[in-house]
Amino acid sequence: MKQDLKNFTQEQLREIFKTGGFAHYRAKQIFAWIYKRRVEDFESMTDLSKDAREFLKKNFFVSQLELQNKETSRDGTEKFLFGLDDGSAIETVLIPEGTRHTLCISSQVGCKFKCTFCMSGQGGLKRNLEVSEIINQYLYVVDLISPKEITNIVFMGVGEPLDNFENVLKAIKILMNSSGVSFVKRRICISTCGLIPEIKKLIELNLGVKLSISLHSADEDIRSKIMPVNKKYPLGELLPTLKAFSKKERYPVTFEYVLIKDLNTSKGDAIKLAKLLSGVRSKLNLIIYNASFLKYRPPPKEQIDIFTAELKKRGVFFTLRKSKGQDISAACGQLRAHWQKGA
Numbered sequence: 487m488k489q490d491l492k493n494f495t496q497e498q499l500r501e502i503f504k505t506g507g508f509a510h511y512r513a514k515q516i517f518a519w520i521y522k523r524r525v526e527d528f529e530s531m532t533d534l535s536k537d538a539r540e541f542l543k544k545n546f547f548v549s550q551l552e553l554q555n556k557e558t559s560r561d562g563t564e565k566f567l568f569g570l571d572d573g574s575a576i577e578t579v580l581i582p583e584g585t586r587h588t589l590c591i592s593s594q595v596g597c598k599f600k601c602t603f604c605m606s607g608q609g610g611l612k613r614n615l616e617v618s619e620i621i622n623q624y625l626y627v628v629d630l631i632s633p634k635e636i637t638n639i640v641f642m643g644v645g646e647p648l649d650n651f652e653n654v655l656k657a658i659k660i661l662m663n664s665s666g667v668s669f670v671k672r673r674i675c676i677s678t679c680g681l682i683p684e685i686k687k688l689i690e691l692n693l694g695v696k697l698s699i700s701l702h703s704a705d706e707d708i709r710s711k712i713m714p715v716n717k718k719y720p721l722g723e724l725l726p727t728l729k730a731f732s733k734k735e736r737y738p739v740t741f742e743y744v745l746i747k748d749l750n751t752s753k754g755d756a757i758k759l760a761k762l763l764s765g766v767r768s769k770l771n772l773i774i775y776n777a778s779f780l781k782y783r784p785p786p787k788e789q790i791d792i793f794t795a796e797l798k799k800r801g802v803f804f805t806l807r808k809s810k811g812q813d814i815s816a817a818c819g820q821l822r823a824h825w826q827k828g829a
């Protein structure tokens with residue numbers, strides 16, 4: 487059976503070609519055709535021998551995503567809905583900000599972690615995305631906006647990227663490969679709810695990618711209520727792991743904290759947050775919840791003021807923002823889908 491060429495790293499292709507009796511550098515040439523020159527027809531890969539092209543035709547195909555829908559927000563954010571072969575659909579979001587173009591990529595169909603504020607988690611996990619399905623989100627959008635470039639990639643779409651570890655890792659290796667896309671490693675960010683064993687694997691691998699944590703509360707009990715994953719991987723164990731990550735990567739960890747009315751915005755919540763972050767090399771992004779989902783509501787201005795004043799008093803630096811693409815239900819972040827109804 488033919489396999490999707492985009493599911494393979496260059497190292498894997500090298501092995502496959504070697505086994506097929508071809509020179510190992512064929513893998514590098516193929517990477518250049520597909521990921522640099524954006525040529526996907528084997529016959530057009532003119533520096534490959536006829537035999538190598540026949541080998542490719544016999545054993546591989548090159549997949550593409552099918553665009554089902556595209557919406558553009560008033561703030562310029564674009565949301566792409568792609569159809570998959572099994573009838574599932576995934577979303578990818580492009581966020582322009584000045585000269586930056588950040589692509590928010592999905593890693594799974596659904597999610598099993600059931601954070602109470604997140605629509606993606608409500609239906610459970612359908613399946614992991616293939617490597618090719620992750621890569622093709624990037625390739626589709628980069629072709630579309632050319633000659634503009636995607637400057638940043640964030641694994642913050644639907645799904646928990648570290649729960650699809652092997653495929654996300656392969657996709658990142660393909661994106662960073664110098665024969666192809668050659669994406670700058672520090673401009674790739676993995677956003678996670680805090681899967682400690684996989685963060686430890688990232689520490690071992692020392693890939694150079696950034697890490698972002700969906701925090702949303704510095705209180706163990708509250709976090710366990712809204713993010714059940716905290717019962718398995720509590721903050722008390724997560725924080726030392728993040729410190730180790732930051733030390734190894736020599737880069738701060740980003741914390742995402744969505745401000746939700748009467749849930750996590752009191753003066754006491756700010757004090758706990760300041761204490762939690764002390765001693766961790768970190769960046770803090772506060773995001774104002776501005777939708778209505780189940781019992782969750784946007785915080786009034788007074789709550790935001792009290793919370794942020796306490797952080798400032800304690801010397802905690804932060805950015806405060808609203809989500810992008812609200813009018814097209816494309817708010818990015820692990821919380822992206824909770825802005826939607828029926829996502």
Ligand code: SF4
Nearest residue numbers: 597599600601604607
């Ligand atoms: S916030 Fe992230 S980890 Fe939690 S349910 Fe949603 S997609 Fe899954």
